[in-house]
Amino acid sequence: MMNWEIIDTHAKQWVKEAGERIRSSFKSKLNIETKSNPNDLVTNIDKEIEQFFIQHIKEVYPEHKIMGEEGFGDELQTLDGVVWIIDPIDGTMNFIHQQRNFAISIGIYENGVGKIGLIYDVVHDELYHAIRGEGAYINGKPIPVLKETPINEAILALNATWVVENRRIDHNLLIPLVKDARGTRSYGTAALELVFLATGRVDAYFSMRLAPWDVAAGAVILEELGGVVTNLRGEKLDFLSRNSLLAAKPGLHQSILKDYLKGGQW
Numbered sequence: 001m002m003n004w005e006i007i008d009t010h011a012k013q014w015v016k017e018a019g020e021r022i023r024s025s026f027k028s029k030l031n032i033e034t035k036s037n038p039n040d041l042v043t044n045i046d047k048e049i050e051q052f053f054i055q056h057i058k059e060v061y062p063e064h065k066i067m068g069e070e071g072f073g074d075e076l077q078t079l080d081g082v083v084w085i086i087d088p089i090d091g092t093m094n095f096i097h098q099q100r101n102f103a104i105s106i107g108i109y110e111n112g113v114g115k116i117g118l119i120y121d122v123v124h125d126e127l128y129h130a131i132r133g134e135g136a137y138i139n140g141k142p143i144p145v146l147k148e149t150p151i152n153e154a155i156l157a158l159n160a161t162w163v164v165e166n167r168r169i170d171h172n173l174l175i176p177l178v179k180d181a182r183g184t185r186s187y188g189t190a191a192l193e194l195v196f197l198a199t200g201r202v203d204a205y206f207s208m209r210l211a212p213w214d215v216a217a218g219a220v221i222l223e224e225l226g227g228v229v230t231n232l233r234g235e236k237l238d239f240l241s242r243n244s245l246l247a248a249k250p251g252l253h254q255s256i257l258k259d260y261l262k263g264g265q266w
């Protein structure tokens with residue numbers, strides 16, 4: 001039997017320490033590089049923090065596997081065993097431009113099933129956290145389970161780029177959804193958007209394309225509270241590839257799928 005409490009204690013300790021390193025980095029000059037395009041950014045801190053986690057995990061849990069955004073982890077073909085899915089800084093653009101609205105995100109999975117989710121809002125010193133079957137917490141305080149919200153009272157988190165004309169997607173189907181919702185918000189960090197949903201600050205979050213490390217931790221936290229996390233076709237996510245995402249309060253998830261997204265090419 002895996003002792004998730006002990007793994008969780010280690011993970012929390014490392015996340016806090018990594019957060020402290022990130023806060024200290026605000027004093028020094030960042031080294032910024034681009035990845036797939038001029039707006040896809042990475043810094044020396046993203047890389048350092050990922051390496052920091054890998055070093056600790058490998059030392060204490062040599063048999064665990066690691067999937068990290070910046071590529072210092074293992075090359076995984078399966079999710080067999082225990083896999084740490086790590087985004088050292090989710091919201092790198094915000095980190096660089098705003099020094100806020102970013103988070104550390106760590107999901108710990110066993111044979112593809114989410115066991116632990118940790119999302120640390122470094123600047124606000126807020127740690128969102130769940131162990132499967134034990135509820136979800138913010139700085140140790142239980143988060144209440146989610147209540148249903150109808151679409152006309154819902155705040156949707158989404159990135160505006162998905163609603164403008166885009167050959168890859170059925171953006172026309174999103175227009176009625178955005179019109180019917182009470183409001184929209186865009187935070188530029190999937191991990192925090194998922195915990196804002198977990199705490200009821202938004203009611204649904206969707207994206208056309210996210211990587212496993214953007215969602216792995218948030219999915220564990222949300223599902224503990226009755227939230228529903230699927231792709232835009234309503235299917236289970238595949239944590240070995242990129243997925244679209246619809247995460248929402250329980251009734252709202254079903255109605256967005258049925259009343260707005262059904263039949264779309266996602």
Ligand code: 2AM
Nearest residue numbers: 089090091092093188189190209210211
């Ligand atoms: P990142 O900051 O870790 O890269 C921004 O809306 C959200 O999408 C962030 O969570 C961001 O994570 C993620 N993101 C940014 N660029 C992306 C890309 N090229 N592919 C997939 N996800 C991306």
Ligand code: CA
Nearest residue numbers: 041042069092
């Ligand atoms: Ca990135």
Ligand code: CA
Nearest residue numbers: 087090091214
């Ligand atoms: Ca990310």
Ligand code: CA
Nearest residue numbers: 069087089090
């Ligand atoms: Ca990242």
